[in-house]
Amino acid sequence: MQGKTAASRNLASCHICLKLADASLHECPRCGEPLHLRKSNSLQRTLALLVTACVLYIPANILPIMVTDQFGNSTDSTILGGVVLLIDMGSVPIAAIIFIASVMVPLGKLIALFYVCWSVGTGRTTDPRQRTVLYRAAELIGKWSMVDVFVVSILVALVHLTGLLVILPGAAAVAFAGVVIVTIVAAESFDPRMIWDQQDVINE
Amino acid sequence: MATPASAGLVACPSCDLLFDVGGMRHGEKAVCTRCGDFLTRVRDDCFLKLQSYAISGLVSLMIACAFPFLSFESSGLESIMTLPQTAQQLYDQGRPDLAFLVAGFIIVIPAAVLGLLTVLSTCIIRQRYYPWMVPVTRLVFHVQNWSMVEVFFIGVLVSLVKIAHMATVVIGISFWAYGAFALCFVASVGNLDRLQYWNELERLAGLKRAG
Ligand SMILES: [Zn+2]
Numbered sequence A: 001m002q003g004k005t006a007a008s009r010n011l012a013s014c015h016i017c018l019k020l021a022d023a024s025l026h027e028c029p030r031c032g033e034p035l036h037l038r039k040s041n042s043l044q045r046t047l048a049l050l051v052t053a054c055v056l057y058i059p060a061n062i063l064p065i066m067v068t069d070q071f072g073n074s075t076d077s078t079i080l081g082g083v084v085l086l087i088d089m090g091s092v093p094i095a096a097i098i099f100i101a102s103v104m105v106p107l108g109k110l111i112a113l114f115y116v117c118w119s120v121g122t123g124r125t126t127d128p129r130q131r132t133v134l135y136r137a138a139e140l141i142g143k144w145s146m147v148d149v150f151v152v153s154i155l156v157a158l159v160h161l162t163g164l165l166v167i168l169p170g171a172a173a174v175a176f177a178g179v180v181i182v183t184i185v186a187a188e189s190f191d192p193r194m195i196w197d198q199q200d201v202i203n204e
Numbered sequence B: 001m002a003t004p005a006s007a008g009l010v011a012c013p014s015c016d017l018l019f020d021v022g023g024m025r026h027g028e029k030a031v032c033t034r035c036g037d038f039l040t041r042v043r044d045d046c047f048l049k050l051q052s053y054a055i056s057g058l059v060s061l062m063i064a065c066a067f068p069f070l071s072f073e074s075s076g077l078e079s080i081m082t083l084p085q086t087a088q089q090l091y092d093q094g095r096p097d098l099a100f101l102v103a104g105f106i107i108v109i110p111a112a113v114l115g116l117l118t119v120l121s122t123c124i125i126r127q128r129y130y131p132w133m134v135p136v137t138r139l140v141f142h143v144q145n146w147s148m149v150e151v152f153f154i155g156v157l158v159s160l161v162k163i164a165h166m167a168t169v170v171i172g173i174s175f176w177a178y179g180a181f182a183l184c185f186v187a188s189v190g191n192l193d194r195l196q197y198w199n200e201l202e203r204l205a206g207l208k209r210a211g
């Protein structure tokens, strides 16, 4: 026995306070947030943000995330270079954390969000539950990719005061922070209810 | 034309299916049967917990900002780093953009969320309602996802390993205080149930209107 959706009764659910209100209202009667049956232009906005994140991902990996200056010799290190260096130093678990947080999480998140957008755009009706879980997982793990940016900031502050060695944040740190922020906003602008709309229309 | 929604009716935020969650008792949790998303959890003591974790978190953060976070010893030179210096050094090194982001994610946003939650939960516990509580609560729900306290804590652990071969790093009081702050933040926000919170606020507003 399948229940009814809010949209089928022309009710809009507020994403801030979960109040159900007549979809013709422009504002939530309880909290004042703009009210929509579905997030407006969700697919186009999410895709535009995902493309932006992909573009930012290129300098984030090519440019140095950290510049180390010791007795006049400066060494640049990229995100992947940092991972290789950690493996050479024998810190495999830490290398794994950085690799997962800086490479697998952002790429996995981009792929997952592109996939759910594509599945909604082409009107797929199979396994909606798996796609919803995938979307929610992508939303949840997003901020963990900030780890490397934080590591760079801590190293900069920590090492600076000794004067022996200088560590400077590289341009990739800004680009990478941009990737993380843009993908978080992209995940927020995607409306997972679109995954179910196709089959709800069929069932009616 | 919309069919009027009965009290206690809620739509799953992920799949829009309607559920009646009215009449739930303490300790009960509602989950969407179709997509598995979390709907709401009823806890009679959630506002008290929200308040106490928020206050403990703020106190921990004050300690974390005032004392040494990490100290670093290399060739007989010792330097002490405090938590706000993480952001300040980025600013001094010509990366103000990064400095503001880091300060926002690890200190400003989480501190603002806990500060506002302390005030809001105190008002609710005392059964007071003021119109400003509505926009302030909305703001809290908008920014709470942007706190990265737990991510920063992992970042500190990674940095400690990265730097271990260069010098001896000593962990300061504020490192533990920041850990406590991260735990209190997660615990406080964990007691902030969207539906229960707004229902209570709406009930208080109704009481005030009735005089
Ligand atoms: Zn609302």
Ligand SMILES: [Zn+2]
Pocket: B012, B013, B014, B015, B016, B017, B032, B033, B034, B035, B036, B037
């Ligand atoms: Zn659902």
